[in-house]
Amino acid sequence: MLNRVILIGNLTKDPELRYTPNGVAVTTFTLAINRPYSGANGDKETDFINIVAWRQLADLCANYLRKGRKAAVEGRLQTRSYDNKEGKKVYVTEVVADNVQFLSSREAGEGNTGYDSGQGYGSRPAAASRNNNNDQHSDPFADAGKPINISDDDLPF
Structure with a gap:
């Protein structure tokens, strides 16, 4: 079976950070995604997808994502239900994030910095992994805007 969403x-708004009774961080936010085609009236249609991130990924999303910023989310689709105040069953479909790439920097410039809950920061060296406790709270945008030294020998073409 396969359940992957990218x-x-x-x-659409700033992420909401909460904690479970056991102290586990959980952040929720909504992504607005334009459809590649227009509707019958010629207007662009947009899907609004609810995203849930847990633990360290939740903290990072709450600290570095803001309303209007672009993000890439990889995860799994989840459906759950609960009874509302009127006693009606409500179904919720959301994406549980495993990997979030922050595609807009703090200065709203384009970047490619993110967090992968299994591999570490998306554009940082491999040494900055999730298991490196000294780097858990470092700024993933610390190197944003600085030149990258690449020689012609490093390029594959």
């Missing part, structure tokens, strides 16, 4: 969109 989305790129803009946040």
Whole structure:
């Protein structure tokens, strides 16, 4: 069986960070994703997808994502239900994030910095992995805007 979702969109509002009774961080936010075609009236249609991130990924999303910023989310689709105040069953479909790439920097410039809950920061060296406790709270945008030294020998073409 396969349940994988990859989305790129803009946040509709700032992420909401909460903690479970056991102290586990959980962040929720919504991505607005434009459809590649227009509707019958000629207007662009947009999907609004709810995203849930847990633990360290939740903290990072809450700290570095803001309304309007672009993000790429990889995760799995989840459906759950609960009874609302009127006693009606409500179904919720959301994406549980495993990997979030922050595609807009703090200065709203384009970047490619993110966090992969299994591999570490998306554009940082392999030494900055999730298991490196000294780097857990470092700024993933610390090197943004600085030149990258690449020689012609490093290029594959």
